[in-house]
Amino acid sequence: MSRHKLYNSDEVLEKAMHVFWNNGYENTSVRMLEKEMGINQFSIYSSFSNKHNLFIESLKKYREYVNKNVYADLLKPGARLKDLELFLNRFTEHKKTGKKYKGCLVVNSTGEINPADDVVSVELNNYYMFIKGMLKTVLSNSIEAGDISADTDIDVYSNFLLGVMQGLSVGAKVLPGNQIRDIIKVSLSVFK
């Protein structure tokens, strides 16, 4: 009955996500998206309606992406405090290689986006709740493993750790490595 798409919507969406991640929302033009996604503007608009919506979809995709590529170790069954420590220390890794840390797409967007943009705000919150859930599981596993005190208030401490991660996502973009290491060290000391 009709012609087939020459592209996979999910694949081009992931490419769009990377463009937003690299440049931020406002600094990403539809021409840039067109080029990186490898499809025509017509196709972008017919698949994703408009730039704002494509951004929302990219935020959702980002959650999927980090799930597989960034938080994999922390999401493994039984992940506990030492895994969290290993993970947090990755915020300092790029300093050795000399590369610039581009930050977390969601944290960057939290800074950039107008707080009155409710559609985006909801999606940002979804992400943070996903992270918090992960942290709760890690803390729960850590109690079970005897890493931390059994009466640790998991909800309170997962909120704290979420805050620490938000701070690191900002700090790691501009602060020297030793400052980042201090933040991690003191943050984890609350479990001792």
Place this chain on the structure above:
Amino acid sequence: MSRHKLYNSDEVLEKAMHVFWNNGYENTSVRMLEKEMGINQFSIYSSFSNKHNLFIESLKKYREYVNKNVYADLLKPGARLKDLELFLNRFTEHKKTGKKYKGCLVVNSTGEINPADDVVSVELNNYYMFIKGMLKTVLSNSIEAGDISADTDIDVYSNFLLGVMQGLSVGAKVLPGNQIRDIIKVSLSVFK
């Protein structure tokens, strides 16, 4: 020998700072600046060269502004731990009034700006070093007052607190009040 300026450069700069603070760098147009600063584009360009430079100047102005209007209590001679606690709790105040917290101009910009923009990066770092200096003084005062252990490593803990503040600047824009309070509570517990 010539006509006088009808505006005060420093006053219109402060207005420009607020426009950037409210909208972010990319989402601020020269037309918006023109309107809010109350001067013509010609005057903007003759006083501040270009938009990028006006932004840099606005970042410097911001430091001056928060010095007077945001951190005044923490910069008072002898400010110590309880003052820091009072200050941090302000991150939750806007929740009661229902207003949206627009964040810290510098933290927002850290998220938005391309890390490769060295001119901006330097200015962001200047700001963070200003905050860190303030925190060091507060910690030093706190030791002197006997609030915290005398062998507290001021440098390490000021780095930690800077990280906490960066986290709160992000978190307070989107997270519920109780989560912010948890972050503050646990953060300050490291001094007990």
Place this chain on the structure above:
DNA sequence: ATTATAACAAAGCATATGCTTAGATATATT
């Protein structure tokens, strides 16, 4: 009073922006 200079307002410039339209092409159904 004349002149030189700098600030002013407003229009203008080239280009970039988000998004749409027009026409060609491919494919599944009849």
Place this chain on the structure above:
DNA sequence: AATATATCTAAGCATATGCTTTGTTATAAT
């Protein structure tokens, strides 16, 4: 084979963007 429909490319649209130019006005020195 003919038709209908969804996809493709590429050009186009109105407006917004950062920045400049033009011509006028005010002021200080001559």
